[in-house]
Amino acid sequence: MRECEHKIEVAQAHGQVVAVQSDDDGSHLRDEAFAQGIADFENERTQPPPEFSHGDMLRWWNEGYDFAAELDEMSCCSGCNDSTGNPCITHS
Ligand SMILES: [Zn+2]
Numbered sequence: 001m002r003e004c005e006h007k008i009e010v011a012q013a014h015g016q017v018v019a020v021q022s023d024d025d026g027s028h029l030r031d032e033a034f035a036q037g038i039a040d041f042e043n044e045r046t047q048p049p050p051e052f053s054h055g056d057m058l059r060w061w062n063e064g065y066d067f068a069a070e071l072d073e074m075s076c077c078s079g080c081n082d083s084t085g086n087p088c089i090t091h092s
Pocket of ligand 1: 073074077078079080087088089090091
């Protein structure tokens with residue numbers, strides 16, 4: 001897990017940039033839920049916090065969680081880290 005942490009941090013930084021740039025029209029809630037999903041995956045929490053456990057917030061939380069899970073899987077995949085810089089067939 002430890003060698004996977006860097007790419008997750010990059011994803012979180014990216015999410016924060018997106019959150020800063022988005023207009024205040026509700027999309028910040030999506031970014032917040034997405035970022036929370038990433039953070040919860042990183043902290044090995046499989047359930048969303050109560051405020052993210054329903055409706056769109058839950059959907060966005062799941063998107064963030066799944067995104068982090070895929071990134072984590074790719075960062076640990078020898079096929080994705082064969083020094084070509086390209087994802088393997090499974091993750092492309
Ligand atoms: Zn792969």
